[in-house]
Amino acid sequence: MQVRLLEATEEPERLVCQAARNDYMEGYVGETPFAEVMASIDGDSIEERKETLIHRLLAHGHFGPFEHPHATFAIEGVSRSCMAQITRHRHASFDVQSMRYVEFDEEDPEPGDVYVQIPELDEAHIAGRNAEIAAENKDRSDEELLRRRRERYHESIEESFDAYNELLSLGVAPENARMVLPIGTVVNMVVTLNARMLMHVADIRSAADAQWEVREMTNQILDLAEGWCPVTFEYYNNEMKGRKNRLAP
Ligand SMILES: Cc1cc2nc3c(=O)[nH]c(=O)nc-3n(C[C@H](O)[C@H](O)[C@H](O)COP(=O)(O)OP(=O)(O)OC[C@H]3O[C@@H](n4cnc5c(N)ncnc54)[C@H](O)[C@@H]3O)c2cc1C
Structure with a gap:
């Protein structure tokens, strides 16, 4: 099995912050410089302010802004059983190798x-x-x-x-x-998930009681997500660890 990141929203955490700040700003986020959008958030630099806001959103369960950035992964060599499990998630988009x-x-x-x-x-x-x-x-x-x-x-x-x-x-x-053919026959897939859905899938599929293959695939996706959206996924992996369904509504 291998998982690669094919494409992803550039500057995903800036987008999360813009979407979240939109809710509470008087001005129009489309025309306001990012530094001004973030001016009321605690921090000495723009990076610190992004971190403050993202941590606050995740801690308070304000997950909507994480639906804007999305990432596409190419997955090679998983079983049809693993495919059946991951395709149950209705807010992800899939392309699956045809038989x-x-x-x-x-x-x-x-x-x-x-x-x-x-x-x-x-x-x-x-x-x-x-x-x-x-x-x-x-x-x-x-x-x-x-x-x-x-x-x-x-x-x-x-x-x-x-x-x-x-x-x-x-x-x-x-x-x-x-x-x-057996359910263990391999398949290649392309999967697109937004950051919120990625955390929800990880809640369920990287849990200890998930089947080993879907767990391994999800863990590889999570590793790539941490490189793509570092503040979000470091917080998710380290600070939200103890919760069983960290993002379940
Ligand atoms: C260990 C394990 C064993 C499982 N065994 C079985 C099994 O035996 N049989 C089986 O059928 N499935 C099984 N599943 C699959 C599981 O029941 C879910 O269908 C699957 O994990 C999709 O997750 P989700 O329900 O969170 O939905 P997602 O599609 O990931 O949606 C995310 C969230 O959106 C909301 N949502 C989405 N669609 C709707 C909707 N139509 N109405 C209301 N809210 C919605 C829900 O809050 C949901 O949690 C198993 C999963 C695991 C992890």
Whole structure:
């Protein structure tokens, strides 16, 4: 999996401040120099004033101004399961690689290339749901357990890809042959989120109880967001950490 920032609003935090100050200014924000817009906010420099205002907005739950700046991310190699989870968020925009026009006709599918590799194939004991080893497998060593998991996982996926390829060769359209492919088949996406939505998605999807893949993807998005909108996301990551749903209405 990799996530890259494709495009983002320039000077996002200046925009947040302009939008927020608009609510309380007598003058027209479109014609007022930024230094004047920020004059009533505490701070010795414009950067300090931006920080004061952004911290105050986040602390008081005034999230509306964070809907103006937005960022677009290119995501490579996540599963269709991860895609199904992230596309539930209705205020984000998506483009998803098509299975109608892109064929997955690999003869020998490789993990990471056409399907994702799950962490349980490399670690015998991961805390979480179903971490308890079933009675019939209790006597297996960790090595044996991992070997059997890998065998079962890869066998099953290879069988699905074989069936898919055979259906294509029998004249079935890719958008119908795909029905036999596993939910772990990889997909590339382009996602656009505004800063408020990005924090909301992070609330839910980078939480400890989120599924590992969507959590890893969201954490990569959050790292990039911290470079893009530093005051906002440093505050979000450090000061709002303890709250379960930090931005949920
Ligand atoms: C661990 C986990 C397990 C899950 N399991 C399931 C499951 O089994 N089945 C399932 O269907 N989903 C499941 N979900 C998805 C979850 O229920 C939400 O649909 C998804 O996370 C989208 O988030 P959201 O509801 O905050 O909406 P978003 O689309 O992200 O919207 C953001 C906010 O806008 C508001 N909003 C948006 N649209 C509306 C609307 N139409 N009406 C009123 N308010 C609105 C809400 O306040 C919402 O919180 C799961 C999510 C997680 C994290």
